[in-house]
């Protein structure tokens with residue numbers, strides 16, 4: 001059965017209009033009419049997630065018909081088109097999706113991605129503002145709604161479509177072009193409509209980690225999209241290895257089974273895989289995971305009766321919730337004392353429910369977290385989302401099997417301990433982790449045997465600047481560099497060794513070069529403003545060298561020594577530290593804003609100031 005069928009008067013009129021158009025001579029017509037009359041339409045939601053941080057940014061609403069030949073949206077839309085009521089189906093499904101989204105826990109936050117058919121947009125139906133008032137009535141800002149333009153057939157009138165898109169944008173909606181790379185008019189539509197986002201067809205995402213061609217296509221699409229001011233969404237993401245490539249290519253968002261299957265209530269990606277790049281980067285200085293939260297906790301079986309559970313709650317007054325778990329360990333939901341008792345206290349509540357199985361009265365959407373999820377991610381999941389009372393406890397699973405529960409109070413205690421510990425070891429000027437956590441992080445990565453890239457960042461000509469201006473001005477530079485590093489790192493580990501020396505570690509080793517290049521570019525373009533106009537104009541300052549002799553020093557620059565550690569190739573931190581120092585010295589020796597990468601198969605040096613080519617292989621590192 002579909003979700004609750006009723007909507008507003010306008011929906012009634014739309015359904016009536018469709019019913020008058022549909023001829024009932026065929027079984028299909030009769031069924032279609034029934035669907036409109038009973039609003040037997042289900043809306044499923046699938047999250048769209050920021051590739052680099054793992055944050056949920058919105059949900060796409062996906063229409064489903066009743067089980068049978070009109071279940072799939074394409075079949076449903078084609079049938080509606082045959083019966084002359086495509087526009088009605090399109091608009092009705094949008095209105096139902098908006099209402100169901102607004103009523104869900106996700107409705108107060110995040111964006112809603114709504115599919116609109118080109119064919120219906122072209123009739124001008126959107127100009128009647130069918131969706132706008134619905135959004136407003138439900139208290140949702142139009143900029144939280146993204147109109148996804150999909151197509152049933154090749155579009156002839158692209159001019160009309162471009163008008164429709166700018167109409168949506170004027171109304172405050174954002175517009176996404178769906179299935180780019182697979183549809184009929186993808187590129188032409190894109191060129192003429194200026195969408196805010198483009199959704200890249202799953203073909204290019206699925207298996208991209210093993211396909212050089214797909215990677216090159218996507219790279220070109222991303223470059224084009226960014227140059228036109230559009231964000232990129234990858235569809236059909238199923239594998240963590242593909243996500244790594246998307247992050248490396250700067251794809252902003254992705255959706256797919258890796259995060260969550262479509263569900264009737266907007267789902268949160270609870271089972272963050274242990275090797276999700278965002279998860280890995282989220283690991284705090286202590287690397288603690290949700291496993292530390294797990295307390296064994298008695299659970300209920302789905303066929304426990306409501307009367308049994310009421311009895312348990314009465315007998316054990318200090319326990320406020322019980323997970324409902326199948327014998328094979330699969331978690332089905334949670335029973336919360338307060339909600340449960342409230343339901344029973346309603347008139348006839350106990351009589352109505354006491355013989356029923358407990359799954360009739362359980363919360364079907366508690367927070368479920370894999371034990372490998374970093375504590376910081378769990379904390380963010382709870383604090384960023386509107387889970388209401390469900391914030392009291394999270395259910396912990398290991399590879400989908402029930403392990404125990406973690407309470408919010410315990411989470412708060414652990415996070416506070418971590419914060420106190422990291423404050424203890426932080427550099428007082430930048431607030432970044434100091435030497436002890438840096439060493440701990442490097443050792444942990446070496447012990448795990450995973451590939452990563454470590455960047456050693458050092459300022460050039462910092463001492464003369466300090467001497468010429470002041471120590472306080474020098475502090476400003478250090479804080480500037482620390483902010484720059486944190487921003488460019490996208491949440492990966494940044495540490496402050498001391499003075500003008502920093503470390504950045506990226507576990508997405510393919511991002512090491514991009515990070516170094518961006519740091520150099522941003523530092524070079526921003527450092528001028530820390531000098532007086534005269535010094536800036538002169539291109540530097542006069543100071544004393546280490547021998548006390550007067551000398552001209554150019555504007556400060558960055559030297560970055562990067563070491564790409566391949567999986568299982570290094571075990572000793574001292575060895576890694578000496579490689580990092582070697583890489584940094586090589587960058588310094590090249591002069592100016594420079595980064596130098598040491599790799600197992602040959603080091604490279606890149607110096608944007610020396611022009612092309614950016615990479616020059618100079619020797620062998622191992």
Ligand SMILES: Nc1nc2c(ncn2[C@@H]2O[C@H](COP(=O)(O)OP(=O)(O)OP(=O)(O)O)[C@@H](O)[C@H]2O)c(=O)[nH]1
Nearest residue numbers: 429458459460461462463464466471474475499500
């Ligand atoms: N303002 C400020 N200066 C610091 C701080 N810690 C260390 N320093 C100064 O940073 C300078 C570091 O000197 P150097 O490492 O020779 O810096 P440099 O001139 O960039 O030389 P190279 O790094 O060898 O290229 C010294 O003058 C220190 O006194 C700090 O917290 N704030």
